[in-house]
Amino acid sequence: MSKVAEDLSVSLDENDEAKIALNYEKLANEFLNNGDNAKAEEYFKRALNSYTKLKLTEDKSRVTRSLAKVQENQKNYDSAIKNYEVAGSLAKDASEEKINLNDANRLRNSANPASQTDYVDSNIELLKKEKKSKEITEAYVQKAQNSLNLKDKKVAIESYKKAIAYAKDKPEAVINLKNEIANVYASDNQFDKAININTKLLAEAVSKQDFNTQIKQLQSLASLYFKKEEPQKAVLSLKEAYHLASRKGNSAEAKRTLSELVEYYKAEGNEKESMALYEGFIKNLDQLIQSDTTLINTKKFQITEGKIRQLEKEKSLKDELITKKNTFNYFLIGSVILLLVLFVFIVKSLYSIKTKNKEIALQSLRREMNPHFIFNSLNSVNQFISENKELEANKYLTSYSTLMRDMMENSNKDFIILDKEVEQLKKYLDLEHLRFQDKFDFKITVDKNLDAETAYVPNMIIQPHLENAIWHGLRYLDKKGFLHLKFQLNDGNVKVSIEDNGIGLTRSRELKTSNQKVHESRGLNNTKERIGLLNELYKKNISFEIKEKESPESGTIVEIIFPLIDTI
Known part of the structure; x- marks a missing residue:
């Protein structure tokens, strides 16, 4: 017991909850073996508390059952029943659950020994299947005690003998069971059988030099001799027990035996003896106390137990501090997470606002191109009317309205199908x-490797450059010019080329008025800004370049390159 208590002290000092739980349970079992049920209950409860913290269900089930047993030993049946039921609910299999429920029902029927028999027998069979020798022994003891309540001493003795068969590896338990058989014989006035059992136990203890067992068997023999009305033999047994206890330093048993002898002599009127x-x-008391190892061990254990209490208080304070620290840490972590979530939300909101602003800016830039196109178109209609070309004006307005409807339908889209x-660009060029039918012809070619029904192109990026090619290049030619719009697929990229043989960039700038130069500059900037916004929003890496053809041929080439886009 002292060794287990020391181990418990170490585990408490280390604050190792698993070892603490195990050592609490071990110490509880030591008290149980020594017959101290109250102390056993105290330490089983502590073990259960530790196993609960560790969330070890199987260990909780085992200790809860042990707790129920010590409560039953103390006749605290209500608590025992409750804990047997809890142990059953925690059991890992149906067999263990049934065993615990049988014990709970057995205690509920404590007033009716006959009904208890079925529960005990059921447990014996279940425990045999589980091969739990210690619990089988306990079950047979329960059966024996139940049989005694039913006045069936024969079955009681048989049950004790069966219990002995399962307790072969527990010498102390075997001795206790044999003493119980002797008590049954004594209660039936079969003193010789009882004395025979105690005599054999005494002989075994002598051969093993088990002095404590020798003392107890001598005391038991004395009790039997008194009942058998053989006082001389009883006194001899008591004197032998007293002298042995005094020699071996067992003060408690020496005192107990002395009390029995003194009572006998007083009853006999032998005050001298x-x-x-x-x-x-x-006279020998001081020497007896000094040599009594049980007193030394008890004192040592009391000191150790005091240390355990102190360490438990320290552990409780540590646990409280850890709990407070963890609570603060959780609060801190929670606050940080909340701040991070808030930060992410703000960043996401800002990004969303920024993206929305870019989308609005993109739409605004697209719509900025429409007034100029409408203005030029209306000028064309006006020109037709002024020249009394009503048919051409009507035809132009019809085509223009169709084109405008298509452009309006797609005005909110950043990309449209090729x-x-x-189709829109052809309508515009028509x-x-x-x-300007006497000024230019045009051609649109689409690479056969491009699927025009699935590939996307940036919306309203190409048309302004077609307009520039016609109005600032081809319009000023003395001869009929040519405009070629090409869509090519090259290494996963779509290349859009707008090539004309007009007067070229240099000559065009010389002929422009200051207002036209401002418009052209704004048109190019608009295109560049829209391409920049599309790249930021969609990460498509769209590039744009305008270059003049080298002499002797005049004209301009506009190239817009972007990756093949099949989904938006």
């Missing part, structure tokens, strides 16, 4: 050709 025993005991873009 009684006083002689007292004097001898007092097929629709080509309109311009109707107006």
Whole structure:
């Protein structure tokens, strides 16, 4: 017990909850083996508390059952029943659950020994299947005690003998069970059988030099001899037990045996012998106490237990500090997480606002191109009317309205299908050709490797450059010019080329008025800004370049390159 208590002290000092739980349970079992049920209950409860903290269900089930047993030993049946039921609910299998429920029901029927028999027998069979020798022994003891309540001493003795068969590896338990059999024989006035059992136990203890067992068996023999009305033999047994206890330093048993002897001598009126025993005991008391290892061990254990109490208080304070620290840490972590979530939300909101602003700016830039296109178109209609070309004006307005409807439908889109873009651009070029038919011809070619029905192109990026090519390049030619719009697929990229043989960039700038130069500059900036916004929003890496053809041929080439886009 002292060794287990020391181990418990170490584990408490280390604050190792698993070892603490195990050592609490070990110490509880030591108290149980020594017959101290109250102390056993105290330490089983502490073990249960530790196993609960560790969330070890199997260990909780085992200790809860042990707790129920010590409560049953103390006749605290209500608590025992409750804990047997809890142990059953925690059991790992149906067999263990049934065993615990049987014990709970057995205690509920404590007033009816006959009904208890079925529960005990059921447990014995279940425990045999589980091969739990210690619990089988306990179950047979329960059966024996139940049989005694039913006045069936024969079954009681048989049950004790069966219990002995399962307790072969526990010498102390075997001795206790044999003493119980002796008590049954004694209660039935079969003193010789009882004396025979105690005599054999005494002989075994002598051969093993087990002095404590020798003392107890001598005391038991004395009790049997008194009942058998053989006082001389009883006194001899008591004197032998007293002298042995005194020699071996067992003060408690020496005192107990002395008390029985003194009572006998007083009853017999032999005061002289009684006083002689007292004097001898007092004379040797100091030496007896000094040599009594049980007192030393008890004192040592009391000191250790005091240390355990102190360490438990320290552990409780540590646990409280750790709990407070953890609470603060959780609060701190929670606050940080909340701040991070808030930060992410703000960043996301800002990004969303920024993205929305870019989308609005993109739409604004797209719509900025429409007034100029509308203005030029209306000028064309006005020109047709002034020249009394009503048919051409009507045809132009019809085509223009169709084009404007298509442009309006797609005005909120950043990318449109290539097929629709080509269709819109052709309508636009048809309109311009109707107006300047003696100034240029045009051609649109689409690479056969490009799927015009699935590929996307940036919306309203190409048309302004077609307009520039016609209005600032081809319009000023003395001869008929040519405009070529090409869509090519090259290494996963779509290349849009707008090539004309007009007067070229240099000559065009010389002929422009200051207002036209401002407009052209704004048109190019608009295109660049829209391409920049599209790249930021969609990460498409769209590039744009305008260059003049080298002499002797005049004209301009506009190239817009972007990756093949099949989903938006």
